[in-house]
Structure formats: structure tokens, C-alpha cells
Amino acid sequence: xxxxxxxxxxxxxxxxxxxxxxxxxxxxxxxxxxxxxxxxxxxxxxxxxxxxxxxxxxxxxxxxxxxxxxxxxxxxxxxxxxxxxxxxxxxxxxxxxxxxxxxxxxxxxxxxxxxxxxxxxxxxxxxxxxxxxxxxxxxxxxxxxxxxxxxxxxxxxxxxxxxxxxxxxxxxxxxxxxxxxxxxxxxxxxxxxxxxxxxxxxxxxxxxxxxxxxxxxxxxxxxxxxxxxxxxxxxxxxxxxxxxxxxxxxxxxxxxxxxxxxxxxxxxxxxxxxxxxxxxxxx
Amino acid sequence: xxxxxxxxxxxxxxxxxxxxxxxxxxxxxxxxxxxxxxxxxxxxxxxxxxxxxxxxxxxxxxxxxxxxxxxxxxxxxxxxxxxxxxxxxxxxxxxxxxxxxxxxxxxxxxxxxxxxxxxxxxxxxxxxxxxxxxxxxxxxxxxxxxxxxxxxxxxxxxxxxxxxxxxxxxxxxxxxxxxxxxxxxxxxxxxxxxxxxxxxxxxxxxxxxxxxxxxxxxxxxxxxxxxxxxxxxxxxxxxxxxxxxxxxxxxxxxxxxxxxxxxxxxxxxxxxxxxxxxxxxxxxxxxxx
Numbered sequence: 001x002x003x004x005x006x007x008x009x010x011x012x013x014x015x016x017x018x019x020x021x022x023x024x025x026x027x028x029x030x031x032x033x034x035x036x037x038x039x040x041x042x043x044x045x046x047x048x049x050x051x052x053x054x055x056x057x058x059x060x061x062x063x064x065x066x067x068x069x070x071x072x073x074x075x076x077x078x079x080x081x082x083x084x085x086x087x088x089x090x091x092x093x094x095x096x097x098x099x100x101x102x103x104x105x106x107x108x109x110x111x112x113x114x115x116x117x118x119x120x121x122x123x124x125x126x127x128x129x130x131x132x133x134x135x136x137x138x139x140x141x142x143x144x145x146x147x148x149x150x151x152x153x154x155x156x157x158x159x160x161x162x163x164x165x166x167x168x169x170x171x172x173x174x175x176x177x178x179x180x181x182x183x184x185x186x187x188x189x190x191x192x193x194x195x196x197x198x199x200x201x202x203x204x205x206x207x208x209x210x211x212x213x214x215x216x217x218x219x220x221x222x223x224x225x226x227x228x229x230x231x232x233x234x235x236x237x238x239x240x241x242x243x244x245x246x247x248x249x250x251x252x253x254x255x256x257x258x259x260x261x262x263x264x265x266x267x268x269x270x271x272x273x274x275x276x277x278x279x280x281x282x283x
Numbered sequence: 284x285x286x287x288x289x290x291x292x293x294x295x296x297x298x299x300x301x302x303x304x305x306x307x308x309x310x311x312x313x314x315x316x317x318x319x320x321x322x323x324x325x326x327x328x329x330x331x332x333x334x335x336x337x338x339x340x341x342x343x344x345x346x347x348x349x350x351x352x353x354x355x356x357x358x359x360x361x362x363x364x365x366x367x368x369x370x371x372x373x374x375x376x377x378x379x380x381x382x383x384x385x386x387x388x389x390x391x392x393x394x395x396x397x398x399x400x401x402x403x404x405x406x407x408x409x410x411x412x413x414x415x416x417x418x419x420x421x422x423x424x425x426x427x428x429x430x431x432x433x434x435x436x437x438x439x440x441x442x443x444x445x446x447x448x449x450x451x452x453x454x455x456x457x458x459x460x461x462x463x464x465x466x467x468x469x470x471x472x473x474x475x476x477x478x479x480x481x482x483x484x485x486x487x488x489x490x491x492x493x494x495x496x497x498x499x500x501x502x503x504x505x506x507x508x509x510x511x512x513x514x515x516x517x518x519x520x521x522x523x524x525x526x527x528x529x530x531x532x533x534x535x536x537x538x539x540x541x542x543x544x545x546x547x548x549x550x551x552x553x554x555x556x557x558x559x560x561x562x563x564x565x566x567x568x569x570x571x572x
Contacts, residue, residue: 084461116467126458130480140466143476189462196466 032059034100035200035230036081041095043073043080045088050076053095054256056249060100063222063231065245065262067238069277073254074234078202081232082118083111099200116144119198123205125185127177127192134173136188140196155195163191164221183214190221194229201225203233207240219244238278242266250274326552333549336542341550346512346528349537356547358514362429362523363498363551366508369433369518370497374440375490379479381441382448382486387474398449401442410502412439417506429515429522432508436497443496447489451482488566495558499551501526525551 036058043051051073058064066074079085080093083104097104104114127136135142137159138152146152156173160166165187169180177188186206193201203222207215222244225231235241241248241262248265250258250273258265258274269275276282292300340355347354381401385394416435421427455478463473479486497503504510509521510531525547532544 082465084465087461087464112464112467112469114467115465119467120461120465122458122462122465124458126456126462128459128462128477128481130477130483139463139477140468143463143466143468143472192462193465202465 032062034058035060036232037096037098037101039096041080041097042093043076043085044092046090050254051080052253052255056256056259058230058232059247060230061226061228062246063226063233063244065241065248066232066234066251067236067241067248067277068251068257069282070236072251074251075204076254077251078120078204078232078234081200081202082115082120084115084120086111116196117198118200118202119193119196120202120204121186121190121193121206123208125182125189125209127180127185127188129176129178131177132174133169133177133180133188136177137191137195139192144196159191159195162194162221162225163187164217164224165191181214183210183217186210186214186218187221190218194225198229200230200232203231205234205236208236215240238266238280250277252277329545329549329552332542333545333547336539336546337549341543341546345514346543349540352539354543356523356525356528356543356550358511359523359525359528359547360550362508362511362515363525363554365429365515365518365522366432366436366504366524367494367498369429370436370440371490371494373434373437374444374493374497377437378441378444378490378493379448379486381445382452383474383479385445385449386452387478398446401445404442405446408502409439409500410505413503413506416503421507424519426519427507427509427521429508429518429520432504432522432524433518435503435507436500439497439500439503440490440493443493444489447492448482448486451485451489452478454485455481484565488562491558491562491565495555495562498555498558499526501530505530525554 034057036056038054038056038058041051041054042049054077066077068074076085080097081104085091093105099114099117103109104118127133128139131139134156137156138146141152141155157166157170160169165184168184169175169188177185180188186209190201190206206222207218210218219240222231222233226246233241233244235244245262247260248262249256250265250269250271252273258269258271260270264270265274266278269278340353341357342355342360343357344353344355345358346356381397385397389397412435416431416438420431420434424431459477459481460473463477464470468476504524504527508524508527510527511521511523515522529544529547529551532540532547535541
């Protein structure tokens with residue numbers, strides 16, 4: 001922390017950062033239902049510590065944005081929420097991570113079970129290349145043993161509607177998923193994640209490879225998802241965090257620096273590093 | 284330092300550069316042609332010598348005794364196909380699953396040793412495989428057999444198939460595995476339905492390349508399949524194979540056998556060319572976006 005403060009000398013007072021651009025949503029009530037209750041969570045890649053004693057409570061059915069400069073641990077944190085980081089050999093964690101009171105890191109819990117409850121959308125859209133649009137969306141259900149055709153058909157339409165893609169693809173469901181445009185592919189991936197009805201949807205910079213129009217569509221869709229899902233989104237685009245999220249967490253050097261209602265983080269941050277970052281002076 | 288350093292070469296320098304350029308281009312072209320030439324020479328020779336003895340009987344009849352005209356290599360053609368099927372039966376499951384282990388499981392340390400072992404095995408002379416299988420299967424059962432020949436060829440295929448399978452599986456982007464894991468799909472299902480399915484063309488290509496490679500092997504069959512002038516009725520009997528038949532006929536003193544050997548070589552070459560053509564068609568678009 002001391003190093004950081006030295007490296008950004010004399011931060012001038014900020015007057016209404018992002019004023020005019022940010023469209024902050026109302027701050028959540030303090031008594032909101034908690035989805036993730038995380039305490040003193042640290043994570044190591046081998047001997048390199050990537051997260052330091054993160055304590056955070058992520059509310060249910062809201063959009064929580066994770067922001068911070070590259071390498072600050074925001075993606076690592078997101079991947080820890082569904083134990084995806086375990087694919088990297090040599091990782092180790094301490095602390096507790098509860099989802100609706102259940103310890104996701106308890107030895108009795110299968111990571112596959114965790115990932116069924118906590119879905120994920122990635123930075124690069126990745127529809128399975130050997131599957132059609134419909135097969136992609138239903139992959140999670142089919143490969144988990146669902147065979148009921150009527151149910152699958154219904155879920156296919158429902159998921160594609162939620163991903164705001166149904167009208168565009170309803171006549172070409174048999175075409176390869178990879179034949180769509182980048183933005184459509186990303187929405188196929190969102191539909192695919194929604195089809196298994198997770199409780200949480202994690203999104204790791206879902207728009208960073210998309211053009212502004214496709215980005216706008218996905219942002220709109222994320223705002224709609226809030227009524228049913230808990231969304232945690234990592235973004236390096238601060239306007240996007242300001243537009244989309246109810247709450248924002250600012251990570252720096254593996255530590256959670258500040259976490260508050262998005263409006264507070266952008267308009268009136270308590271911490272000087274947060275203020276410097278959201279006003280674009282470093283990062 | 285000379286005083287006349289210039290980035291604009293003189294006319295003489297330019298002429299020399301042009302000459303060097305043309306001379307080197309010609310040398311490189313000659314080397315490229317030298318690589319191609321043997322293939323065409325072999326094909327030309329095989330067709331010139333073999334095509335005349337090649338008729339319908341060659342594919343349908345057994346070899347005739349010495350002195351009798353005509354006859355064919357039907358048993359050797361069927362024998363080679365039988366041996367290749369058995370070799371694939373051994374080489375494909377062990378090779379593909381070994382490749383899956385290398386690409387999807389296994390620690391870095393173990394994998395280094397496995398790769399090293401596979402690469403060494405790929406370099407083992409084929410006659411050594413024949414001797415190994417002779418000791419393992421021929422001596423204990425006191426008979427040469429199709430089984431022994433198939434096992435010898437199959438064992439040669441394993442390291443080839445294993446390494447190519449690993450290579451194409453590693454090419455499948457990690458993003459697909461992560462996306463599938465995030466859907467809560469079990470790992471073995473992801474490997475079978477997503478990873479192997481995505482890389483299937485590459486795996487089939489690797490298997491065909493390995494088959495083409497062992498199809499022409501003679502040495503591993505000398506003390507295992509042995510060869511047979513008649514139809515084999517059981518796989519526990521010696522079996523004929525094209526390379527063996529070619530070898531036997533080529534070293535014989537009879538002219539009509541020599542002609543038959545040429546025809547056999549032409550058929551074998553055509554089979555291998557056909558496999559390679561299929562490989563080319565399959566591997567034309569081995570790209571995963």
C-alpha cells in the first residue's frame with residue numbers, strides 16, 4: 001500500500017468523476033440477501049500469492065462488478081468463485097467461501113457440483129465447434145443426462161430468449177454455433193450457461209472482444225438477468241461497470257481495496273487508490 | 284573503415300546479387316525436385332514392371348506352384364488387410380487412450396518420460412519388434428500365427444498413434460474445456476464428447492498415417508506371421524501378407540515370380556497411396572477456431 005501511494009503522488013481532488021457518463025443504479029438495501037459470503041480468502045499459484053485476505057459479501061439477484069488494473073487478481077477471484085482456478089496445477093487457498101451458507105471448498109463437495117450452481121461466461125466466446133446452435137445451448141443439460149425432448153425444446157427457446165438471441169436464430173438452430181457473428185456467439189455462450197439454470201452467473205470480461213453494438217446488447221441482457229440471477233462481472237471497462245452494476249469491488253495487487261454501491265465507488269470513493277483508478281489516473 | 288560505404292550498390296554489385304539470387308534459387312529447386320523424383324521413379328518402375336502381370340486373377344487366385352503360369356496373391360491381399368485390422372485393434376485403443384492420458388492427465392514429469400519412451404519406440408528398428416513378438420507369442424505357442432503378426436504391427440502403431448493423438452488434443456483450445464467444466468459436465472464426458480470429438484479428424488489422420496506406415500512392413504512379419512501360400516482358416520495359423528509374398532517372390536530364381544512380385548509391390552503401393560490420399564482429404568481443414 002505504501003508503495004502504491006508513493007507511485008501516485010499528489011492526487012488532486014476529484015469532482016464528480018465520470019459525471020454524465022455514469023448512470024448509477026440505486027444502491028442496494030443493506031439487508032439484501034447474501035449469495036457469496038467470503039471471509040479472509042487468499043489464493044496462491046505455487047508460491048505466488050494472487051489474493052490476499054479478501055472478505056466480501058456479494059448480494060443475490062444483483063449485478064456486482066469487479067474492477068481493477070490488469071494483474072490485480074480480479075479474474076483469479078472470479079474463477080475462485082466456481083473453483084475454476086483448480087485447473088491450474090499448484091493452486092492453494094485459505095479462508096472460507098460460502099454460497100448461501102454452503103462451504104464450496106468443503107472436502108465433501110465435488111467441484112462439478114459447484115460449477116453446476118455457478119455458471120461462467122468467458123472473455124472469448126467459445127461455442128463448441130462440432131455442435132450446432134441448439135446443441136451448444138443444450139450441451140450442459142444433455143451431457144448431464146437430460147433426455148426429455150419436450151423439456152429440452154422448451155429450455156432451448158427459454159434460454160435463447162433470455163440471451164436475447166431467439167429471434168435471430170430461431171430458424172437456423174441447426175447451423176454450427178461457430179457460423180454466427182462474434183456477438184451472437186457470445187450470446188449463445190450466455191444461453192448455454194443459462195440453460196443449466198445456475199444460481200450465479202460469472203462473467204469474465206464478456207464484452208471485451210465485441211464491438212459497441214454487440215456490447216450494448218449484452219449489457220442490456222445482463223441488466224435483465226438481474227431479476228432472476230446473481231451476476232458477478234469482471235470488467236476492465238469502468239463505464240461498463242458504472243452502467244451495469246449495483247455494487248462494485250475495486251481490486252488492486254490481489255487485495256480488495258474498496259467495495260460499495262456502484263454510485264458511491266464512482267461518485268464518492270472512500271479510498272484514494274479507488275478514486276485515482278475510477279477517474280482514469282492509473283491502471 | 285573504407286570510405287565508400289553506400290547503401291546504393293554499384294551496378295557490378297547489383298549484377299552479382301542477381302546472379303547469386305538466381306543460382307541459389309536453382310539449387311533450392313533442384314533439391315526440391317530431388318525429393319519428389321524418387322516417388323515418381325518408384326511409381327514409374329512399379330507400373331512398368333507390375334502392370335503387365337496385374338489382372339483380375341491376381342486379386343482372386345492363390346499363388347500357383349512353380350512352373351505353372353498365372354495365379355495371384357488373393358490370400359496375401361486378404362492377409363495384409365487382416366493383419367492391419369488386428370494391428371488397428373491393438374494400436375488404436377492403446378495409442379488413443381495413451382494420447383488422451385498425455386494430453387489431459389498425467390504430471391509434467393511422468394509425461395516427459397512417456398513421450399521419451401514413445402519417441403524411442405518410434406525409432407526401434409522394425410525387425411526388433413518382430414523378434415520381441417517372436418519371443419512373446421511364437422515361442423510359447425509353438426507356432427507362427429496371424430495373431431503374432433497383428434500384435435507386432437499393432438505394437439509398432441501404439442507410439443505413433445499416441446504421439447499424434449496427443450498433438451491434436453493439445454491443439455484443442457483450453458477455452459472449450461473450461462466452458463464445458465463451467466456447465467458442470469463431468470471431466471470424462473468433456474474429454475469424450477468435446478475434446479476428442481473436436482480433434483477426431485486429427486486422430487483419424489494419425490491412425491491412418493500409422494496404418495500406412497506398418498502396412499508395408501516386412502521385417503516384423505518374418506518371424507511372426509511367417510507367410511502362407513494358401514488361405515488361412517484360423518488366426519492361429521501363419522498368414523500371408525503382401526510384403527512377405529513380395530519378399531519371397533523377389534528373391535526366388537523364377538521370372539514369372541519376379542513379375543508377380545512387381546505386381547504385388549504395385550498393389551501394396553497403391554493401397555498405401557490410397558490411405559495417404561484419404562489422410563490428405565481429412566487433414567485439409569484441421570483448424571479449430
